[in-house]
Amino acid sequence: MKPGKPTIVVDADACPVKAEIARTGKQFGVPVLMVSSYDHLLVPEEGVDIVQVDRHSQAVDLYIVSRVVRGDIVVTQDFGLAAIVLAKGAVALSNQGQIYDDRTIGYLLDRRHEQAKRRRSGGRTKGPRAMTEEDRRHFQQKLTKVLLERQENSEP
Structure with missing residues (x-):
């Protein structure tokens, strides 16, 4: 894979912004790879x-990890997957538009661990809130910003 031409790799099982990703990828001429289980159409x-x-x-997750290379953009809401692709030099972006980075991923993984412990002991945790049109626009703006930055950094 050429450093100037990333692929947008999507953890597509529960991704609510697939249409926005496809549209933005097409606009920038960047290939999109959506990965899901057979349970999802x-x-x-x-x-x-x-x-x-x-x-x-x-x-x-295993397929994405084996496929991603430095410079790719991975869209996922899975903090564990985000941590792994960050270590491989990819950009990790949530489907809410949050850009994961080395400063925030540790906190997010710790919070996920604490919530899992609470659920195992019978406690409850809140799930993600429903996506709004504003959330979709915010995501698309963040993805566009990432692609523009990649474009600027790859030009001679």
């Missing part, structure tokens, strides 16, 4: 490759 379209993997709980 993804419709192929121009500029978007689709890979479907086994139903195993980590199959999508």
Whole structure:
């Protein structure tokens, strides 16, 4: 993969902004790879490759980790996957538009661990709130910003 031409790799199982990703990828001429389990229906379209993997709980993550290279952009809401792709030199972006980085990922992983402990002991935690149109616009603006920065940094 050439350093100037990233791929947008999407953890697509529960991603609510697939249409925004496809549209933005097409606008920038950047290929999009959506990865999901066979349990989810993804419709192929121009500029978007689709890979479907086994139903195993980590199959999508393992495929993405094996595929991602430095400079790619990964869209995921999975903090563990985000931490791994950051270590590989990829950009990690949540489907809410949060750019994960080395400063924030440790805190997010700790918080996830604490919430899992609370749930195992019978406690409750809040799930993510519903996506709004404003959330979708915010995500698309962040993805556009990341792609513009990649474009500027790859020019001679």
